[in-house]
Amino acid sequence: MTKETTLLIGGVVVDNTPIDGQKVTISAKSLNRHGLISGATGTGKTKSLQVLIEELSGIGVPSLVMDIKGDISGLGAEGSTNQIIEKRAHHIQMDWIGKRFPIEFMSISDEPGVSLKSTISEFGPVILSKILSLNDTQTSLLSILFLFCDDKKLPLLDLDDLKTVLRYAAGEGKTEIQKMYGLVPINSAHAIMRRLTQLEQQGGNRIFGEPSFDVDDLCRTDENGLGMINIIRLTDVQSKPALFSAFMMALLAEVFEVFPEKGDVDKPELMIFIDEAHLLFKNASRELLDQLDTIIKLIRSKGIGLVFITQTPDDIPENILSQLGFKIQHALRAFTARDRKAIKLLSQNFPESDAYDVESLITELGIGEALISSLDRKGKYTTGSFTNATSLLPYGCFKSF
Template sequence: MTNEITLLLGGVMVNATPIDGQKVTLSAQSLNRHGLISGATGTGKTKSLQVLIEELSGIGVPSLVMDIKGDISGLGAEGSTNKIIEKRAHHIQMDWVGKSFPIEFMSISDEPGILLKSTISEFGPVILSKILSLNETQTSLLSILFLFCDDKKLPLLDLNDLKTVLRYASNEGKDEIQKMYGLVPISSAHAIMRRLTQLEQQGGNQIFGEPSFDVDDLCKVDENGLGMINIIRLTDVQSKPTLFSAFMLALLAEVFEVFPEKGDVDKPELVIFIDEAHLIFKNASKELLDQLDTIIKLIRSKGIGIVFITQTPDDIPENILSQLGFKIQHALRAFTAKDRKAIKLLSQNFPESDVYNVENLITELGIGEALISSLDRKGRPTPLVHSLMRPPYSRMDILNPSEINSILKKSELGAKYNQEIDRESAHEILMDRIEHMLEKEEEEEEEKEATIKTKPKTRRREKTQFEQIMTSSIGTTIVRELTRGILGVFGISTSTRRTSSKTKSKAKR
């Protein structure tokens, strides 16, 4: 049996006093069962996140970090010591040395970094429908359009491609698509177009296109065997929850599809940290939440761990919260009766403890202290522990712009992905087709007009006065009455002849 790999988080505290030499560790094997770091602003969540990422990198596990506030970049520089760090290291009895860790900066917006993109085709109609919150009819139409593009070899790369296909299906190509796949509901096409426009207004065009990012590039280690820390800079995405949800759902779906089954592993293949997690779930549709729930349940078998970071556990839906294997709970503040009630309910989610009064302790935790509950390598809950979190080895501050630019220049992935590719796709192909159709219609119209102009005109003979009378309404009446009279005479004559012939026959007899 392999030795258990553990991560050092801090030291044990009892009655608010550190117990020297008593260390708090976390089993690396339990990290693919997902986790939560929560606490009020200023209680030390970011530093706990930093510690966990450092520990993972140290055992060769890469990570992907959603940096909403922009305060994680310090992982790329060595930390400096001070009296607080020295005192805390003494209690934990750890050797503290400033270290830097390998990082890559990534972006889905205008922030500097490796551009993370994916094509519309890679999203697929199912994921895209959930992102856009489409109903059943609209989802069916989107699936038809994807099938049409596949059959006609029309690459769907970016939003322009999909919007052009929608316009084509509503106008010039409506008959063509209906003959092949069935009715095209125009109202549904217009509804999808409106949803795409809303996504585009939040910057959605920046996450669609080429080159498409290969998620295998997230699982790299450096020359020293340290796991690469991939930081997605999202400081300008806080006001765009739809864009953030779309990106996260697509990323998780891609990771789930690409990564092979691993089962139980000694350490995860990749850990994804989602800071300000409420942005994913805020205003999310039921379909989107269901999809996230399914992915989170199944992705652990791929060796992928997901850690949510948020101010209060209430930001995470209960069905997802119940699946998390470990929790690092920093202090919460009870300013109102509603806050106290929420804390009371929250304290019941932790394992029962004879050592700690959880309900009171949650509000009394100091900065850098946390309640930790986790699972051991066999999936059993470990005893609840009050921990004094260890200080990060890296800088507890952000990098300056020149340091960030230096890292970007050295990036191998930057040269691979930071390039503009605009190959022929559905937009260009359909626009050419529409243009040819319009040109053909113009040519046919011109030929028709030319034929009318060149056709010889025949002179009309003027009608005589008799012809004019006969073709008039009066003439028509005269003709009708004469015809009736003649036919009447013919009818009488015929019957008279038949009567007289019968009389003559009788006389002869």
């Protein structure tokens, strides 16, 4: 029987006292069921993210990280110890050694790094229509234009190419296209042009073009067998949610299309971490959310895991939250009636227990502490790597540090 591969996430705290030798682990086999790291500002989300990425790299699993705040690049430098690290390592009985991890910087903006681009043709009319929030008539016209370009062997590389075809369809080429493919609604052509201009104003021209990025390059390990940590620097796109959504939609669609079916794997082929995940869903159309929902449901079978990082779980649509296999929940603050209502609903998502009142505990967690709920390799809520967890903490739910 193959030994299960697990990731060490932290130690166990009971009644504010660390339990020596007790460790919280997550099964690597369950990570392609996707996950969530959430909590208020300053509660330790970034550290949890860094620990998870390091553990994955250590078992040879590469990661793709959306680094919006610039916090992840430090993984490329060798760490140094201090009293806090030594104390924590003592409690979970591990030999902590500072080391560097292999990283690759990437960018979709003016940040330094490998430029990530895709051609308009690779996006395709369906994905592009959802990104642009086009109606049925506009989507049909876009599909006609893609078909026209395919038949004429005309490359669609960037936004300028697509805008040129739109102008041709609405002008001198209207008769030709209508004769071959059907009616060309001029108002729809103008509407698509306006949507393309809006995307271009947010920097959309930077993610379209050549050379097109090969997603297979994300799945690399270094000479020591450590998984490559691919960091996309996004510190300058926080005010451009349309650009971020377009890029993520294209990336997920490309990964889903290119990666072969894997079924259940002992460890993921690739983990994708989406920091500040609310930017992905902010102002997203119903069509775009439906497309994301479909991809997230099916991408698991490709051996791909997604982890969303955000301040509150309600930043993520419920239909996506319901598919997540593990949660690392840091403290939330109950300053308003809305906050208290949200915490009450969130606490109902954790396994029930007489040992702890989850609703109260979420507001009492300290910096670096979290409630963790995960699945084991058989898809059941795990009680961790120790036997008496059910008498200490809610089933499948650990107060970790």
